[in-house]
Amino acid sequence: MLDEQGRKILEVLVAHLPKVRAGKPETYLGYKKIHEILGLPQLRERWGESLKVQGLSSLAEWTKSNELPAITGLIISMETYEPGEGYFSLFNKSENIYEWWKGEIEKSKAFDWSPYIQEEFNLVPADLTVPDRKDITISRIIRDTPLSRRVKSLNNQQCQICGISIEMPAGKKYSEAHHIKPLGQPHNGPDIIENMICVCPNHHAMLDYGAIKLVASNLLFKPNHSISEEFINYHNEYIHKP
Numbered sequence: 001m002l003d004e005q006g007r008k009i010l011e012v013l014v015a016h017l018p019k020v021r022a023g024k025p026e027t028y029l030g031y032k033k034i035h036e037i038l039g040l041p042q043l044r045e046r047w048g049e050s051l052k053v054q055g056l057s058s059l060a061e062w063t064k065s066n067e068l069p070a071i072t073g074l075i076i077s078m079e080t081y082e083p084g085e086g087y088f089s090l091f092n093k094s095e096n097i098y099e100w101w102k103g104e105i106e107k108s109k110a111f112d113w114s115p116y117i118q119e120e121f122n123l124v125p126a127d128l129t130v131p132d133r134k135d136i137t138i139s140r141i142i143r144d145t146p147l148s149r150r151v152k153s154l155n156n157q158q159c160q161i162c163g164i165s166i167e168m169p170a171g172k173k174y175s176e177a178h179h180i181k182p183l184g185q186p187h188n189g190p191d192i193i194e195n196m197i198c199v200c201p202n203h204h205a206m207l208d209y210g211a212i213k214l215v216a217s218n219l220l221f222k223p224n225h226s227i228s229e230e231f232i233n234y235h236n237e238y239i240h241k242p
């Protein structure tokens, strides 16, 4: 049985489904937005964690145990434009997660949820599909993963564009790893070392916002790290804004 909190979230999601386009997370709903629509208090520092204890976990588990479409993938973080990792791990997904996620949203749209809904939800404001400016400006996050640490150490924390290496306290150095063909929708770049470049924060921002072109022959390379030309071309064609 779906508990009342989970059902309320389901009602919001079902009401929103007609506006959803599968594979376009900008048409999905943020964790915080669900709080606002349902008037829920923020119980945890992170909105996703707060929603989990107020119906999200029970709704996700209910869809899983009844083999219904995984509709909770409609709720995403506005920082990453993805659902939390709990969504993929609950359904035991570690490969092709983006295709699986899109497929579940397509199934959710086609599915008749009416037997599980008590009331039609009419409180959804008309502008929900438009992310506000704030959501866009906080969407740039710097990931620190084992692979990004490897790219940085292979390059001795030196920016491959300008050669700067930022000195930190205690003899440490600072750099960032950038995915040249970005991860996630709509680019779906791979999380592999040939798609990554070690850069300083300035050049990282310029790459993210498409302010500069990448010229392979001008990049600084250390042994054991090569960048695939395919991704450099992708950046210059689709990310760089002349």
Ligand SMILES: [Zn+2]
Residues within 6 Å of the ligand: 159, 160, 161, 162, 163, 164, 199, 200, 201, 202, 203
């Ligand atoms: Zn640099």
